[in-house]
Amino acid sequence: MKYRTFPKTGEKVSLLGFGCMRLPESDGRIDEAEAIRMIRYAIDNGVNYVDTAYMYHGGKSEPLVGKALKDGYREKVLLADKLPIVFVKESSDQQRFLDEQLERLDLPYIDMYLAHDINEKSWEKVKKFDTLRFMEEKRNEGVIKHVGFSFHGETPAFFREVIDAFPWDFCQIQLNYMDAELQAGVEGLKYAASKGIPVVIMEPLKGGKLTDVLPGPIKAYWDRIGAKRTPAEWGFKWVANFPEVMTILSGMSTFEQVDENIRILSDAEANALTPDELDIIERVAAEYNGLIPYSCTACRYCMPCPERLNIPYLISLRNEATIFESPDKIAFTINSFVRPKPSACISCRQCEEKCPQHLPIADIMDESERMFERV
Ligand code: SF4
Ligand code: SF4
Structure with missing residues (x-):
């Protein structure tokens, strides 16, 4: 596994982070034994960043992660969890959610705590409910170690506004080769880095869209150029190529994905792609972007639907x-x-x-x- 350095503490953070939003399911529930096996296998093979959130798997991800981190695994990782701003209706909700999260995790502290899903609307709530002061207080109390935010706002300009508003310990943005200019984008990544704020990347493979069953023209393109890497490799290596990236979260659903991702990110360096390789990726992105009507990443934040639509x-x-x-x-x-x-x-x-x-x-x-x- 490759590691990058978290500037606040000098800790080495694995380039692959385990995202716990797409854990394996069976009969509509998390397949607990398999999910724990996958998380522990990843940790045994060098992954030391595990990411969950209040709403993942309808609230069942946090308890699962807590169980996976028992038997000595807690001490081996930086654990990330997120305050669900979307559900906060009054200031006191913030403490209530944090207490509930610690209870679900069955742990006394969280390493990386993020204001979840900052966008133009939720940012107003953060200001109204003094969320940043709350998080700072919790950091001073030692209940959380580092304060960050995950970003889904619309523009790099708004991202800069959020970055400049608080001395963040870290932040999390969506980035993949198809969305280089979407939301914070590459511009935001570089801005955060210029301020000394490490960046965690989510959706590096666009929720599997860059690797699952590929559309005919995309598959034909990869075949035509005789690509010597799998689509997942191209996707991860494009992100890892940025030295500003601290860790890359992947929401893994199968043991095979865990194994493949560990292999890929055990051999990924910053600034390693050649101009020709970057050109290939840019062409695929242009072709693929032209095909997809709706850019859903399958994150499931929208669920549950009151009419039970999937x-x-x-x-x-x-x-x-x-x-x-x-x-x-x-x-x-x-x-x-x-x-x-x-x-x-x-x-x-x-x-x-x-x-x-x-x-x-x-x-x-x-x-x-x-x-x-x-x-
Ligand atoms: S539609 Fe739902 S699953 Fe798709 S990106 Fe939006 S919140 Fe995520
Ligand atoms: S009923 Fe329609 S609009 Fe309402 S949550 Fe479900 S999908 Fe969304």
């Missing part, structure tokens, strides 16, 4: 219909197997408030109903 799955089907030019196949799938169907959406839009990609989810459901259910 939003990320339905958006992935909507995207597939366009990318693979297969609307008939998707219509068959939806009408035969999917319940509830997109038409169950009542346009309450509560999911849209939570979507870090700012997707018009209700409109997508409406469009999906027209495309797939009225055929």
Whole structure:
């Protein structure tokens, strides 16, 4: 495993971080034994950064992580958890959430505590409820070690505003080769680094979109150039190429992914890609970006839906219909197997408030109903 240095403490942080938002499931629940096996295997193989959040897996990720870190594993990692700003309705909620998180984790402290999902709207709540003072107090008490934020705002300019507002210990942004200019983007990464703030990266493979079943034109492109790396390798190495990156979170769902990601990030250096390789990646990004209608990363922040719609799955089907030019196949799938169907959406839009990609989810459901259910 490669390591980079956390400037506050000089600690070596593994380039691969374990994101606990897409743990393996069985019958709709986290497959506890497999998830613990995966997390511990990663730690045994050098991963020392584990990331969870209040809302991951509907609140079940934190207890699972707490269990995985028993038997001597807690001391081997930096544990990251996040204050769910979206659920904070009054100042006192912040202490309530932190207490609940420590209870769920069954731990006395959290190393890396982030204000979760900072965007233009949630930032107003942070100011209104004095969240940064709260986090600073908790840091002084030793309940949390480092104060940070995860960012899903719309522009690098807003990212700079947030960076400049507080002496952050670290921050977390979304970055992959398809979204180099989205949200904070590369510009934000470099700005944070120029201020001495280490950056954790999320969605390096765009929620698996850069590695799962690839659209025909993208697969053909990789095949044509005889790429000597897997799509996951290209995705990770593009991110690792930035020396400003401290660690790269991957939300792993299978043991094979854990193994492959450890292999890739045990052999990834900053500034290692050649101009030709960077050019190849840029071309793939341009082709791929032109194909995808809706940039859902399957993060599941929008869930649960009061009408029980599986939003990320339905958006992935909507995207597939366009990318693979297969609307008939998707219509068959939806009408035969999917319940509830997109038409169950009542346009309450509560999911849209939570979507870090700012997707018009209700409109997508409406469009999906027209495309797939009225055929
Ligand atoms: S807008 Fe539709 S998909 Fe979103 S939460 Fe409401 S019912 Fe569910
Ligand atoms: S719709 Fe938005 S919040 Fe929901 S899974 Fe996709 S990106 Fe995440």
